[in-house]
Amino acid sequence: MRVVAAIEHIGAGLLILDSQLNISYCNQFILNRLPVKHPQLLGRPLAQVFPEVENPNWHAMLKHVRETGEPIQTVWRDTPYLIHLNSAANLDDGEQTRPMQQATILYSFMDELETPLLGLAIFDNSSAVLAHDMLLDALKSLKQKHDVMDTLHQQLKLANSQLLQSEKMAAIGQLAAGVAHEINNPIGFVASNLKTLADYVRQLLSLVDEMSEWGGLELEVLKEKYDYAFIRDDISGLLHDSNDGVERVKKIISSLRNFSHVGDEAFAETDLHEGIESTLNMVNNEIKYKAEIIKEFATIPPLECIGPQINQVIMNLLVNAAQSIEGFGSITLRTHSSEGEVCIEIEDTGSGMTPEITKRIFDPFFTTKAVGKGTGLGLSLSFNIIEKHHGRITVSSTPGIGSCFKIHLPIRQPLVPAIAAGGEA
Structure with a gap:
């Protein structure tokens, strides 16, 4: 009696079929989940109570179990039901709301009179499937949040690097402005003095030329001693190169000033x-x-x-x-x-x-x-x-x-x- 009571209240459905596939036994789990109530199930053909079994999958399972004697198990997750029982939870697939699929085990055995029977065990996995789907949704949501956080982290890293780069460029700009200012004043003196020096040199050369017209052996000896001819030719080039150098420095100062306002x-x-x-x-x-x-x-x-x-x-x-x-x-x-x-x-x-x-x-x-x-x-x-x-x-x-x-x-x-x-x- 305890075994019968346990079977009646077990958390799974149990159907026993005779060789003609008529229902010999079903427990309370099955009765509580019938889509359509039947006053009398025992003795009725399975296909009459559950017409959905008339499909190629069912016949293939029957053939396998009868020929091999081995049980067969299926999980009807994304395929048609073997038998339709109401489940604890529904699955919304976007088109219709339907019960969760159940796991099915079909097996063969003999009763005490050696009569071949078929057992059909139905396990309602709806809660587990629903929990699995909820877990997948949670993992998907967590991944999306992680991706958002990763994107924000990359953006923050980039913004921080750009800020550091901007601060560095601003510091370089301030340094450039200071250097340009410090160089500009002395280079201005140099440029002005070079111009004055060029005027003085021209005057001195003119003076020497005038003195040469008066003649004098001593002057010619001095010219020879100090290589006056070379100095006269070279001094113009030296002044020209010095002016070019000053102009280049002034251009660099101007460029530094242009870069001193990076911010x-x-x-x-x-x-x-x-x-x-x-x-x-x-x-x-x-x-x-x-x-x-x-x-x-x-x-x-x-x-x-x-x-x-x-x-x-x-x-x-x-x-x-x-x-x-x-x-x-x-x-x-x-x-x-x-x-x-x-x-x-x-x-x-x-x-x-x-x-x-x-x-x-x-x-x-x-x-x-x-x-x-x-x-x-x-x-x-x-x-x-x-x-x-x-x-x-x-x-x-x-x-x-x-x-x-x-x-x-x-x-x-x-x-x-x-x-x-x-x-x-």
Whole structure:
């Protein structure tokens, strides 16, 4: 009796079928979950109570069990039911709400009279399946949150690096401004004194020439002794070279001043060619032993931009171009304007890049340089600066041939509506 009671209240359904597939026994689990109540189940054909069993799957299972005597187990998760029982939970598959599938075990055995019988055990896995689905949803949600956090972390890392880079450039700008100021005053004295010295030299040479006309052996002996002819010829060249050196220093000072306002956020009309020339002066030492600079400048209008930031972009591209050249090559700078925008091209005869590298070249922290040689931020910052100017920067490259970066900038910045204090434009 205890065994019968246990079977009646076990957490699984149990059906016993005779050789004609009539129901010989079913426990309370089955009775409680019948979709349609049947007053009398015992003795009735299984297919009459559960018409859904008339399908190829059922007949294949029957054949296997009868021929081999081995039980067969199936989990009806995403296939039609073997028999339809109401379950503890429903599955919403987007089209219809249906009970969770059950696990089924079909087996054969003999009763005490050696009569062949079939057993059908049904396990309601709906709670487990539902918990599994909820776990999958939770894991999916957790992964999405992790991806969001990872993206935010990368953005924070980039913003921090850009802030450090901006602070570094601002510090360099302040240093450059100080150096330019400190050099400008003494170089001004040198330039002024050189001009005065040149006047004095001309006067002295004129005096010597006049004295030579009076004659005198002693004067000629002195000229010979101090190699007057050579000094007269050489002194003009020395003064000329000194003036050239002073002018070069003044150009460098001017370039330093242009770069001393890197933190400036104000848009203003800018002479792009003047900015390029200043940038070339700044990176001259980086380039002069690597490449010939070729300028193909067209006539372009003043550009509304943050000049020092555009100079920084051009500087990054020029330095990268020089570093990509093995031996000695060329870097060509082109400018032209059309349809309300200015285009700057920087083309080199360097080693070039593969398509895979070209796709990632503007990604933050991506670099092809050796460890310690680059941060991978130069082109990323350049991309952001150009984007801030409502422009675009592209690159085309062929391995072994070189690369060409193109910058397109609007001549006038688009008007951005002001946001009122209340949040309305």
